[in-house]
Amino acid sequence: MARRDLKNLTRFWSGRDSPGLSLMHADFQTQQFAPHRHEELVIAITEIGGSVIQSRGVVDNADTSALLVFNPSEPHAGWMGASCHWRYRSLYLEQSALDDLSHALGTDRIPYFTRNWIADPELASNLHALHRALDGEHDPLLQRELMVTSFGALFRRHGSGGLRVEPVPRDRVRVERAIEYIRARLAMPISLADLSDTLDLTQFQVIRLFKRTIGMTPHAYVLQLRLDAARRYLATGSPIGDAAVAAGFYDQSSLTHHFKRSYGLTPLQFARATRA
Structure with a gap:
């Protein structure tokens, strides 16, 4: 759902395959948030500009690539300060989404965050990639992999008590x-x-x-096996659409996208060359 006024644009939607997860992409030129709270765990990543955040009696300046975390029911306020343009992406995790994450990470609790502003550019970049994946091509394995790894890193690095993961045997x-x-x-x-x-x-x-x-991650490994299979199908004369589906891709455009990213040429170029 998108809401637009003369100077502000917001989109808010529910995670397609993640019950209890909601997302927002906001582009503001005039916004000021009154003191409020969310029942969910809130994660926000600044893309452009910045804002001033007030919580627990502390005022922080959140600039580009800043990572903001608000515990469930934690009051906070925000305004644009000296910035004339503030664009960010945010994730809202209800208790059901947090329970699902706990199970995926092998922990029995979600940590408490003692700071709202976190200086961790790598993690901010990973959470930004997660948000964009949930906003773009429907790839459940990639989305889930980014979800588990980015929140695992967030909990382990910055949550109270960290997150201990049992080593993998054999x-x-x-x-x-x-x-x-x-x-x-x-x-x-x-x-x-x-x-x-x-x-x-x-x-x-x-x-x-x-x-x-x-x-490689599981998603990257599965993708590579599917590209290998698609190349074999194309080399033996299969139409591109049939090769895509047989190899496990969602459709022909998905195969073309990943093929060009990996090899620098289209499936059609590859098919013509190998058949010649």
Whole structure:
């Protein structure tokens, strides 16, 4: 849902595959927030300009790439200060979304944040990438992977008490089982939850397992296997649309997008060259 006035634009929507998650993209030139609170955990990442945030009697200046975190029911206020343009993305996590994250991370609690303004450009960039993924192409595995890794880092680095993740045992045995599972279902949707259940690990541990043993995240690995399959189909004469679906891509445009990003050429260019 989008709301526009002469100087401000806001879009607010619910996460497609994440119950209890809402998102907003705001572009302000005049906004001032009165003191208020949210029942949800709120995360906000500044894209352009900045703002002044007041909470717990402390005033912070949130500039570009600033990461803001507000605990559930924590009062705060905000205004633009010296900035004439303030654009940001925010995520709102209800209790059901927090419970889901706890399960994925293998922890029994969501930490409390003792600071509202967090100086962590890498994490801000990762949360920004998560928000954009939830606002763009529908790729549930990528969205879930970004969700688990970015919030895992947020809780571990900046939450009270941090987050301890149990080490992953028997790496090679488990990763071979994961690869076998993925190859058998490559043309079907593959979720992080399914991999977690298959390996008897938390979703966070699954991501760490892949990065440590393969050097890629689960999403990147699945994508590469699908590109490999698409190349084989194209080389044997399959139409691009058929090759895309058979390899597990959502549609032809999705295959084309990832093919160009990985190889610098389109599936049509590749097909013509290999058939010639």
